[in-house]
Amino acid sequence: MTSAPLRAGLIGLGAMGRNHCRVLAGLEGVDLVGVVDPKGDPKAAHGAPVLDTVEELIALGVDYAVVACPTALHEEVGLTLAGAGVGALIEKPLAHTVEAAQALVDAFEAAGLVAGVGHIERYNPALQNLRGRLEAGELGDVYQVVTRRQGPFPHRIADVGVVKDLATHDIDLTSWVTGQEYVSVAAHTVSKSGRPHEDMVAVVGQLADSTMVNHLVNWLSPLKERTTVVTGERGCFVADTLTADLTFFANGVQDTEWEALRAFRGVSEGDMVRYAIPKREPLLVEHERFRDAVLGVPSDIVTLRQGLRTVQVSAAVLESAQSGRTITIQEKGETSDGA
Structure with missing residues (x-):
């Protein structure tokens, strides 16, 4: 890729978040610029700074973020990202309730942002x-x-x-x-x-x-x-x-x-x-597809509306x-x- 790398962030450094961090850190065409987890282990962040809040990550200037925090927090975190004009790959399930999932669909669609759900299968x-x-x-x-x-x-x-x-x-x-x-x-x-x-x-x-x-x-x-x-x-x-x-x-x-x-x-x-x-590793393929979608390349990602239907x-x-x-x-x- 010849253009400047996309700037990506990660929210959540738990079991799944660590896998996302590993893939993001080595993903072609992407720079991992920050990880949000107040209790996160810096050793698991692959050299990226570990931050306390989503707002701090947004302030670094990111093109998109991977949301891998507990499901009950997806709505709050996703709405914050959408409000700041940041695309998001949100771990499955999209949200903890149908109403929360619908709110995320509405927010990202209204902002015209690329967003998807991490249905890795x-x-x-x-x-x-x-x-x-x-x-x-x-x-x-x-x-x-x-x-x-x-x-x-x-x-x-x-x-x-x-x-x-x-x-x-x-x-x-x-x-x-x-x-x-x-x-x-x-x-x-x-x-x-x-x-x-x-x-x-x-x-x-x-x-x-x-x-x-x-x-x-x-x-x-x-x-x-x-x-x-x-x-x-x-x-x-x-x-x-x-x-x-x-x-x-x-x-x-x-x-x-x-x-x-x-x-x-x-x-x-x-x-x-x-x-x-x-x-090939499914998580790597998932990240490649989402990266391409953010770049405007036609790509097969799980849309928020599809994630809503699953919820x-x-x-x-x-x-x-x-x-x-x-x-x-x-x-x-x-x-x-x-x-």
Whole structure:
């Protein structure tokens, strides 16, 4: 890049913030000029000054900032940045409530600023490859999307439950890979860890094209699993986002002479293919895409409106779990009792 580097800042130097800091510090075409965290460890800031307030960062003159502070602070921090004319990449979820997410959308759009949400799974190589294959029609009609996201409790999380912390990944990636919006959800939650928030959720949903959706998400399991299975007319894709592997299981076409099986009219096992795909770090790709968007280069980022929609669906999941009813999600994101 021949133009002057973009000046970037980081807000929050926790577990995720440290990863953002590492990537920003080495990102081509970007200078990390300051990190905001009153209790931040200067050793983790990669040489950038550690500041106490967002206002101090703004005073340094920044083109954009990465917001990686606790979710409950996203609205306040984001509105401050928008008011100062600073673009923002805000960690997922966009905000802790639908109202706060809407306020951020309104503020950044009114200011005409580039802003996005850090739904990092969109940049996982397996899901990127899967989306391209679905768009090319390799699976035919899509029938179902099933995700499993489970593992031990992450001690970095204190302010939200498993729905807003983890299930938002699955909600966003499901809409993104299929190109379809959610129209209804029904959910059950469990709280077993003694915390005020839920730590397990099971969701059944439906997308606009009638695709069935199932999400099982928890942080109560010693088994760490990050799996997305898309089943359709010609077979199923299995994406493992821990290893960035993508496998296709084709419906069988081989005829059989076994009379008992010949009478079966469903699918049968066919060939299995595991694709060899490049495996770049998703967080680095996310930052490259956002940098390009700030520079005015057409780039695939998660917009604030898409982030808002994910917050709306996650709120419907929690509403369903609390009420015991199916929640219908209207076109503009409002929810209604589907029972």
